[in-house]
Amino acid sequence: MPTVTMTVNGRNVSVDVEPHTLLVQALREKLRLTGTHVGCDTSQCGACVVHVNGRAIKSCTMLAVQAQGADVITIEGLANGSKLHPMQEAFRDNHGLQCGFCTPGMIMSAVDIVKRKGNDLDEHTIREELEGNLCRCTGYHNIVKAIAAGAKAMKSGARA
Amino acid sequence: MSATGIGARVRRVEDQRFITGRGQYTDDIHRPYETRAYFVRSPHAHATIKSIDKRKAEKMPGVLAVLTGEDVAADKLGDLFCGWMVLSKDGSPMKAGSHPALAKGKVRYVGDHVAVVIAETLDQAKNATAEVKVDYGVLPAVADLRKARDPKAAQIHDNAPKNTVYEWVLGDQAAVDAAFAQAKHVTRLEMVNNRLIPNAIEPRAAIGEYEPGTDTYTLWSTSQNPHVLRLGLSAFIGLCPEHKFRVISPDVGGGFGSKIFIYPEETVCIWASKKVGRPVRWTAERSESFQADAHGRDHVTTGELALDANGKMLALRVKTLANLGGYLSTFSSAVPTFLYAPLLSGQYAIPAIVCEVDGVYTNTAPVDAYRGAGRPEACFVIERLVEVAARELNMDPAELRRRNFVTQFPYQTPVASLYDAGDYKASLEKAIQIADYKNFGRRRQESERRGKLRGVGFSAYIEACGVAPSNLVGQLGAGVGLWESAEISVTPTGMVEVLTGSHSHGQSHETTFAQLVSDRLGIPMNHISVVHGDTDKVQFGMGTYGSRSGPVGMSAIVVAVDKVIAKAKKVAAHILEAAEADIEFKDGKFTVVGTDKSAAFGEIALAAYVAHKFPTAEIEPGLKEHAFYDPTNFTFPAGTHICEVEIDPQTGVTEIANWVAVDDFGTVINPMVVEGQVHGGIAQGVGQALLEGCVYDDSGQLVTGSYMDYTMPRADNLPSFKVDYTTTKCPSNPLGMKGCGEAGAIAAPVALINAITNAVGHEDVPMPATSKAVWHALQKTERRKAAE
Ligand code: FES
């Protein structure tokens, strides 16, 4: 059984995995970081999005062994202690979630969108950039609002 | 209105755990020594099982058990059941076929449950399923409901000749025939309500655990109604006595109906946990969700609307063929009958209506309630007919509606519904104003200048929510009553636990229920917690579906809160040394009328528990009350959606240019939450009309078995929505609420199809109206114009 050593949410971890274990399985089942979800088996729902070395990745499309040496941030590691990330706050303030199942992936994708596209995001850009994330509850209306607001809030100081 | 009272946009209490990744969904829970289940599913739509050889699989590494239908039968585990008896016109009962948790002798759809492997790890279970050798005798299959009753069609259940479950009717055939004979105009449409796959983003999951020391079972499940699941598994399927069985539905990631039902997988997990002596867990892969979650809709309908010379509606005749799939799922029989035909009158005074529904078996997944359940289908029928009638009569579709609206309440429709309150004209006019309908022509010209086609469509929907008055549904064949229960438990320090039989899987109950109680008791929201989803904590409940948590679930809470206040007043009378009749409760304070003597809610709670200052022979110590609230009528949310589309005639691609929804939900507790429900509902409706369609091929293979082939609405398929309200209070419940969970999904598909057909100038546009379908419709219009 290979061992993967990586940094997850700022902590060094080593986990024993099968060669075919997916990163999402290692996170959920070995590290019990169950905030990262699995919503499909064809890499299309985005419920599993985490950041690997600063980029948003669908953790169901990556083998755990590929994360050897990587710096991984999951939804559990996004807040700064008890201070929420502005994007998390924005999702709450704008009712950007209902059942909450897609939410971790949405928030992780949203932070990545801001990093790539900047803090002034128009509706069209947000909608196109959310191509990889499915939500069945919200009709996306409030997710789009939340991301626009979160993007602005990220500019005004809080860490990205 | 206080910052957290009824009507306030309070941020959600539940969000903290979801935005930080600390939700607890079923698959997040792990039990000591748990094992993994993986199912052997039928690759055939219809086949006999000649034999199953499981010897090799049983010897595979890590395998603890391989169980089949033989084992289910040997343990005398009862069949899965359909809980709503529907009678045919001739009075005969519906033909419910046998439905064992694991197939016995025969499989009836692709994905049907043939065997389960239970192993130490998921990999081991999966590897072993490959070694379960099933010898199938493949039979011809019938997947298309239109072919189900062909004399040569495959016979799916022995007790259902011609694959017919029932032939049902509601309404007065003779009155309808007489009215049609008098009609100046008849609009006739053939309509297909496309089959959908629900696709909550959290797949179904279950963990069953048997505890031999106490002979008790615990099932964690993604259920919308844990008590009903417990009742069904114990009383009908015969797993164990009800009091030996606990069901927990923790955080659930969306349901939309698909998580109401009692499925084979959870039945097998809880049953097998005793057989292997360890917890058994299963989580659906998305492909399993596609194959084996109950699907929705799938109707073929002929509708005819008779009108007089002034556009007054005279009668409606509807004939529907409804696909119920390979087995009758838990509430399936009621969906195309009692949840459908009673809404066919729409918002209109139509003197005579008749609706015939034939339900058929096919070799497809069971079909059951999916967001709206019967009501989107009914709304589609009446609102398509009305829109097309207006076009045929050269009338403004809004004007034709105005002429026919029900305006006097209560209004008894000819199809059993008793509308209690509404102002349909108000919502129509408000929507027209917000949509700037009067300038539509200008916008259409502007689109044409850009080479685009523009269309507008209305949907003046009505639905029946708040299921349901128990004695009424009993008469209609329901196996259970549909009241709701609540318990208000006040602690000695004045904190309040609200235990509810409703279940939240996205509906925000932890917030809105607390808002209601806070408003009623005058205490801060953070002194209140809402408990749901655990049969060991909540005494009973019927769960959440049919937009019932507001009108029924919250009504139960109101009744229980009022009982708490009544008892607290008795205690307060002793503490404040006054007559009970002189105690007034307001803003969290008990006051002796006309004096400044008062005590806060928390003080009285403490006094009730300390019990020093009142005679306990007259007033029991403690402060805890419960209620069972049974509604007296359904509720009737209604409103108007107006959709505007722009179509590229070169490609057939439809873009939604504007969406206005004006809804009358009665009292609204939290508009932010309600608007979220409307947005989500519209998105699902747009999905149905534009993108989603479940396809089986002729051999019964599921063609749309993953997100590669089944098109889910994504952010870039949808616009932002304009949502507004009009309000008439519901007279039948204490809060005046009507329910809002399904409205969007009911109203949206027909608004969109009305808009698209308006743009392309042809009524024959199927759902989903893909670019290809729209393009073909445009070619028909071109040919017609050329011929003219
Ligand atoms: S689980 Fe669906 S994209 Fe990863």
Ligand code: FES
């Ligand atoms: S909030 Fe439920 S799937 Fe997005």
